[in-house]
Amino acid sequence: MKKRDFRRILAEAMAGVMMLGLTACGSSNESAAFPSDTVNIVCHAKEGGGSDALAREVAQVMQDKLGWSVTVENKTGGSGSVGMQYVQNSKPDGYTIGTAPVELSMIQALGYAELNPDSVSLLGCGMSWSAALYVPKDAPYENMEDFINYCKENPDVVKVANSGIGSIWHIAACAMADKAGISLNHVPYDGATGALTALLGSEVDAAVVGTCEGYSYVDSGDLKCLGVFGEDRSSTMPDVPTAKEQGYDLNVVCWVGFLAPKDVDEATLTTLQDSLKTVFETDEYKSFCETRGCDSTYYSAEEFKKMADSDFTYYSELISSLGIVAQ
Numbered sequence: 001m002k003k004r005d006f007r008r009i010l011a012e013a014m015a016g017v018m019m020l021g022l023t024a025c026g027s028s029n030e031s032a033a034f035p036s037d038t039v040n041i042v043c044h045a046k047e048g049g050g051s052d053a054l055a056r057e058v059a060q061v062m063q064d065k066l067g068w069s070v071t072v073e074n075k076t077g078g079s080g081s082v083g084m085q086y087v088q089n090s091k092p093d094g095y096t097i098g099t100a101p102v103e104l105s106m107i108q109a110l111g112y113a114e115l116n117p118d119s120v121s122l123l124g125c126g127m128s129w130s131a132a133l134y135v136p137k138d139a140p141y142e143n144m145e146d147f148i149n150y151c152k153e154n155p156d157v158v159k160v161a162n163s164g165i166g167s168i169w170h171i172a173a174c175a176m177a178d179k180a181g182i183s184l185n186h187v188p189y190d191g192a193t194g195a196l197t198a199l200l201g202s203e204v205d206a207a208v209v210g211t212c213e214g215y216s217y218v219d220s221g222d223l224k225c226l227g228v229f230g231e232d233r234s235s236t237m238p239d240v241p242t243a244k245e246q247g248y249d250l251n252v253v254c255w256v257g258f259l260a261p262k263d264v265d266e267a268t269l270t271t272l273q274d275s276l277k278t279v280f281e282t283d284e285y286k287s288f289c290e291t292r293g294c295d296s297t298y299y300s301a302e303e304f305k306k307m308a309d310s311d312f313t314y315y316s317e318l319i320s321s322l323g324i325v326a327q
Contacts, residue, residue: 034094034268038069041258042098044083046076046191049163050212050292051099051256054127057288058258061279068275076190078326079103079166081112084259088120092261094268097123100259100304102168105311109319110166111326117308121264123273125257125299125307126280127289129212130230131172131250132240134199134223139206144180144227144246147206151182159185161195161207166326169195171315172229172252173208174322179248199223210254211236212292229253236293257304273301 041059045051052074059070075083080103087098100122108116133144141147151158162170165188177184189195192209199207200222207214208229215236217223227243228234229250243250258276260269279285280298289296299307 034271035068037095038071039094040096041070041072042083042087042096043072043074044076044080044099044101044103045074045163046193047074048193049191050127050129050210050254050294051101053212053288053292054256055099057285058276058279061282061285062275064284065278065282066275078112079107079110079164079170081107081115084115084120085113087259088115088261090261092263092265094260094264094272097258097260097272100125100257100308102253102255102311102315103166104259105308106166106168106171106315106319108312109316110324112166117305117312119262120259121262121269122301122304122308123258123260123269124276124280124301125255125304126276126285126296127257127294128253128255128297129210129292129294130228130234131169131208131252131254132211132214132228132234132237133176133206133208133226133243134196134214134217135206135226136199136202137222137224139224141224141226143241144243144248147226148180148182148248151177151180151184155183156185158206159187159204161187161189161198161204161209163192163195163209164188164190166319166324168252168254169209171318171322171324172250174324175252175318176208176229176243176248176250178322179250196223212294215293234293235290255307257299257308 041055043052043055055072059072062068062070075086080101090096107113160173162173187204192213195207195209198204211234218225225237225240229243229252286296
């Protein structure tokens with residue numbers, strides 16, 4: 001081999017090595033730069049409800065504390081399955097994430113979709129609140145016993161609004177009816193906001209939705225809350241006793257975390273998980289939860305997955321025993 005040929009080949013080889021190095025550095029920088037574009041949070045629920053407020057609060061804190069560009073988009077229906085499946089089927093680049101409500105652990109049992117905690121990547125959870133029973137301010141009930149006695153005397157007559165067939169608040173109303181031995185006329189609406197609007201407009205006789213969604217109407221005097229379906233009283237309605245205090249063994253709690261599609265690369269997934277942890281630990285976020293009467297306990301991605309799996313087993317059995325199916 002001639003000397004000049006050897007030098008040419010060596011130079012080309014060294015150039016190739018340098019190019020590979022530059023490519024590797026470029027890939028690393030691209031990963032480290034996430035997010036370099038707007039992150040879209042898909043909320044499974046209608047605007048105005050607790051989950052929507054959560055999504056918008058997280059988006060705001062991400063922008064204020066992390067400097068990210070974040071938008072919120074509402075895609076409702078199917079007890080949250082529409083929004084969650086949209087995220088599930090999105091490009092796994094980290095730029096589309098979504099709210100992950102407790103219904104994630106129910107949808108498959110209800111027959112809405114083949115969707116469960118294993119179908120997506122869970123990012124973390126930092127908000128939960130209890131179900132509660134609301135009636136109009138002039139309703140002739142002062143507590144759950146009054147309401148339940150009336151329902152026993154008038155089976156299938158009392159119209160109770162919920163946030164959609166198979167939603168957590170529908171499950172809560174069914175659980176109450178089951179524990180109390182009463183038969184109700186369940187009326188589904190598009191989210192908790194729709195259910196409360198129906199109650200305020202006298203379309204229904206009562207509503208079962210969350211504490212964080214109905215407390216402001218109790219404060220304004222437009223509604224009465226007869227009981228909270230949690231282990232403890234709500235901080236926003238401390239005078240309202242729990243169902244257990246009134247003799248009814250009910251504990252129905254809604255949690256809402258965040259999810260991403262499967263197959264998001266590990267570096268991006270870690271960035272998303274860490275960003276949510278940062279948000280959930282801020283004073284701004286904790287204050288947001290406290291003023292709405294919500295628990296802001298943080299669950300890591302691993303802890304969230306364990307909780308979702310446990311609820312998947314629990315609600316699958318409960319839904320089957322209550323005979324609830326998607327309509």
